[in-house]
Amino acid sequence: MKMKAGFSLLKPVVLIFIFNLCFYGSYQLTELQVCELCNGTILNGTAVGQFCSVSAGRIDGRCCLKNDNTSDPEHIIGLDLSNCSLTHVEDLQGASTSLMIDLSLNPIVNISDTAFQGFIELNYMILPQYIVCPGGNASWEKVELKDGNRICKGQKDMCNQTGQLSINCPENSLCAPYGPSFFECSCADGYRGYKCLREGEFPALQVFGPLGASTVVISFLLWVTQRRKAKPL
Ligand SMILES: *[C@@H]1O[C@H](CO)[C@@H](O)[C@H](O)[C@H]1NC(C)=O
Ligand SMILES: *[C@@H]1O[C@H](CO)[C@@H](O)[C@H](O)[C@H]1NC(C)=O
Ligand SMILES: *[C@@H]1O[C@H](CO)[C@@H](O)[C@H](O)[C@H]1NC(C)=O
Ligand SMILES: *[C@@H]1O[C@H](CO)[C@@H](O)[C@H](O)[C@H]1NC(C)=O
Ligand SMILES: *[C@@H]1O[C@H](CO)[C@@H](O)[C@H](O)[C@H]1NC(C)=O
Numbered sequence: 001m002k003m004k005a006g007f008s009l010l011k012p013v014v015l016i017f018i019f020n021l022c023f024y025g026s027y028q029l030t031e032l033q034v035c036e037l038c039n040g041t042i043l044n045g046t047a048v049g050q051f052c053s054v055s056a057g058r059i060d061g062r063c064c065l066k067n068d069n070t071s072d073p074e075h076i077i078g079l080d081l082s083n084c085s086l087t088h089v090e091d092l093q094g095a096s097t098s099l100m101i102d103l104s105l106n107p108i109v110n111i112s113d114t115a116f117q118g119f120i121e122l123n124y125m126i127l128p129q130y131i132v133c134p135g136g137n138a139s140w141e142k143v144e145l146k147d148g149n150r151i152c153k154g155q156k157d158m159c160n161q162t163g164q165l166s167i168n169c170p171e172n173s174l175c176a177p178y179g180p181s182f183f184e185c186s187c188a189d190g191y192r193g194y195k196c197l198r199e200g201e202f203p204a205l206q207v208f209g210p211l212g213a214s215t216v217v218i219s220f221l222l223w224v225t226q227r228r229k230a231k232p233l
Contacts (some may be wrong), residue, residue: 031076031094035063038084047126048080048102063095081106082126089115096179102126104149119179125152135181158183172196 042049042059051057052064057077059065064078075097086106095101096118104126116122116134125133126149133152137143141154159175169175169185173196178184187196 031063034076034079034092034094035061037062037081037086042078042080046080046082046102047124048078048100051100051124052078064100077121088112091115093118096120098122100124103131104128117179117182119155120177122180123153123155126150127152133180135179139180152180155180170195170197 041061042052042064044050044053048064049059052059055064055066055077057064057066058074062080062084063076064080065074066077067074076095077098078100079092079095079098080102082102083105086103087109089103089108089111091112092101092115098119099121101122101124106128108128108131111131111134127133129145129148129150131150133140133143133150139156139158140152141156142152144151144153155177157177158181159169159177169183172188172191173185174188176184176186185196187193192198
């Protein structure tokens with residue numbers, strides 16, 4: 001009896017995880033594939049080129065790579081996909097450690113809502129002028145129009161904004177940034193389940209963003225059904 005209850009509480013978390021995996025994870029590019037999305041290497045005079053040289057990074061294709069200390073593997077700190085004939089930007093997850101991304105001079109028609117989910121470090125983006133910054137102006141400290149480009153500077157911390165978001169992390173959970181317009185609620189130690197209302201060992205993890213509506217809707221539906229099951233007690 002006890003085990004069954006434990007399993008049913010865990011189910012929504014697993015389902016949401018699978019849902020996210022199917023919808024957002026089906027065609028993830030690895031780090032290497034992102035660097036080779038188009039020909040050429042980062043040029044010296046470009047924004048990412050200069051950033052890479054200042055950061056003492058190593059250029060590989062369209063990426064600037066660096067390791068923080070010698071024991072860590074190298075990771076992408078800059079990505080320059082300028083002039084790459086990109087029309088749709090859906091998955092750059094391999095570059096989620098980037099601090100700077102340049103997507104200028106591309107005929108972009110569509111950037112996926114979740115394209116930059118998890119890009120916690122991202123602090124400087126160059127986009128074609130007509131493309132809005134990921135998450136909108138509200139997700140950035142400063143948005144500039146310059147030389148036909150839109151520059152998004154300084155990612156805002158969604159956990160420390162007053163009046164910006166109506167959804168907040170529930171009680172007994174901790175909020176952490178999770179890319180432009182996204183934040184992540186994780187249950188505090190000793191709590192679990194959706195909304196972290198139950199005491200137990202398995203921490204549940206939820207990701208919200210004003211644009212990540214599908215996840216929120218699914219989570220809500222699951223929460224409602226779970227709540228009904230729990231009521232008769
Ligand atoms: C890039 O510029 C730096 C100095 O600005 C120079 O030392 C380096 O050789 C240049 N690299 C290339 C590939 O031109
Ligand atoms: C963009 O790339 C094309 C070739 O792929 C090149 O001819 C053109 O000069 C590049 N434009 C800029 C601004 O770098
Ligand atoms: C952008 O992509 C979304 C989903 O990927 C799609 O629903 C929408 O129609 C696309 N918009 C354009 C202008 O292609
Ligand atoms: C976002 O910022 C840009 C540049 O400052 C401005 O041109 C644009 O109107 C702003 N968009 C909104 C929706 O506020
Ligand atoms: C939260 O925001 C306030 C004012 O906007 C700032 O003074 C404070 O340092 C921020 N706290 C954190 C943890 O970022």
